[in-house]
Amino acid sequence: MNTLTLREDRLRQFLALGKPRVVSLIVFTAVIGMFLASPDFPPLSALFFGTIGIALVAGAAAAINCLVEQKIDAVMMRTHRRPLPQGELTSRETLVFAAIVGGAGLVVLYALVNPLTMWLTLGTFVGYAVVYTVLLKPATPQNIVIGGASGAMPPVLGWAAVTGEVPPEALLLFLIIFVWTPPHFWSLALYRREDYERAGIPMLPVTHGEPETRKRILLYTLVLVPVTLLLLPLRAVGLVYAIPAAGLGAIFIAEAWRLWRSGQIARAPALFRFSILYLFALYCLLAVDALLRGPFRA
Numbered sequence: 001m002n003t004l005t006l007r008e009d010r011l012r013q014f015l016a017l018g019k020p021r022v023v024s025l026i027v028f029t030a031v032i033g034m035f036l037a038s039p040d041f042p043p044l045s046a047l048f049f050g051t052i053g054i055a056l057v058a059g060a061a062a063a064i065n066c067l068v069e070q071k072i073d074a075v076m077m078r079t080h081r082r083p084l085p086q087g088e089l090t091s092r093e094t095l096v097f098a099a100i101v102g103g104a105g106l107v108v109l110y111a112l113v114n115p116l117t118m119w120l121t122l123g124t125f126v127g128y129a130v131v132y133t134v135l136l137k138p139a140t141p142q143n144i145v146i147g148g149a150s151g152a153m154p155p156v157l158g159w160a161a162v163t164g165e166v167p168p169e170a171l172l173l174f175l176i177i178f179v180w181t182p183p184h185f186w187s188l189a190l191y192r193r194e195d196y197e198r199a200g201i202p203m204l205p206v207t208h209g210e211p212e213t214r215k216r217i218l219l220y221t222l223v224l225v226p227v228t229l230l231l232l233p234l235r236a237v238g239l240v241y242a243i244p245a246a247g248l249g250a251i252f253i254a255e256a257w258r259l260w261r262s263g264q265i266a267r268a269p270a271l272f273r274f275s276i277l278y279l280f281a282l283y284c285l286l287a288v289d290a291l292l293r294g295p296f297r298a
Contacts (some may be wrong), residue, residue, distance in 0.1 A: 013083040014097055017066050018059030025276070026058045026154045027051055032283040033158025033173055036290050042162050046113055050161030053109035054154065057121050060102025064129040067094045069137075076195040109161075117160045124153040138200070141207040148181035155283075169236055176282065179224045183217045183256060184275040190214070190259075190268040214260045217271070221256040225249030228282060241289035248278055 031051055034042040066073065066084055070091070073079035083089040089097075102125065109118035132147030140146075155173035160166055186204055189196060190213055193205040205213045228245050231237040255274060259267045 013088045016083050017063040017089065017094060017097060018101070019062035019066075020059075022062060023055055023058045025280070026151075027055050028280070029173075029177065029283055030054045030154035030158035030161075032287050033155030033170065034162045035287050036155075036173070037159040037162040037170070046161045049108050049112040050117065050158065053105045053113060053117070054121060054157050054161075056101050056105025056108065057125050058105075058154075060098040060105065061125045061129045063094055063098040063101070065133045067091055067098070068129075068133050072199040072201065075199050076192075078192055078195055113161050114164045116164055116166075117157055120153065120160055120166070121157055124150050124157065127153075139202070141202045141204045143202070144185045144204075145182050148178050148185075151181055152177035172231060172234070172236065173286075175230075176224075176228055177279065179220060179227050180275065180279055183220045183224065183252075184272065184279075186213050186217050186220075187259070187268045187272040187275060190217075190265050191272075193265075210265060211263070214263065218253075218256040218260040221253050225253060237286065237289050238293050240292055241285045244285050245282055248281055252278055 031047070034047055034050060066082055069079075070082075070084035073082050074085035079085070084091070084094060106118050106122060109121055127150035128147070132143065132150060136143040136147045152174045155177070156166055156170045159170035159173070189203040189205050190210060193203070193210070196203040197206045204216065225246070228249060229242060232239075232242045252274065255267070255271050259271055
């Protein structure tokens, strides 16, 4: 293997630490927050440097998650091929990578965006890498409910990057992701229950069983859809958003209902995949609605 190939392989390993697929969804919702906060087009400096800074800190948080959970990852089918369990990277390399990437992201946000965005992003980093990963995940089946607050922050960060403030409209965007998170992750946990059980992680299907998990997925989905439509009576959106959002919500509820009624765990992977598409589509609709109606304001 030549030197160039070795370097490319190392780059791939470090990139994998940052969980690029997860970070891409984080960055996407943050960017939508930037567009919704802007009367016209977001300032290019806030859009560019805000996106870079948020992405870097998110990647650092993912690396810390990999570092803390490397022994857990080694016994789970879904994660055992990550660089740390495979011995491709060391704990020290991971820590240095996270420090450099995360530090660079915070400097970019503070110096080239605004201090509020930097502090909110740092708080999100601590919430995910420390509060969720270290404290909540190994301790309580409510880990994803409480820890979901960190995952719901990106649109707030994007909004703050453009305006330097966090108004109620931004908190509505936060609430959508916060309520979406439990049915999204519990559907994953349902069909990966043996993985979590083997790793000793108290995810809901392990501690409360599959029937209770299926019921809670349905209950949270029933709450989620009205939350997404709460934007309409508050006049933050128009029918361009509300009608498709209601249709997508009806599909989400129908899939959660079928999972609950049938008891067929084989339905869980499809629900998990649909939940990702659902969130992506919702935020696209928000952007299109704002583009057609003007500024996103409640």
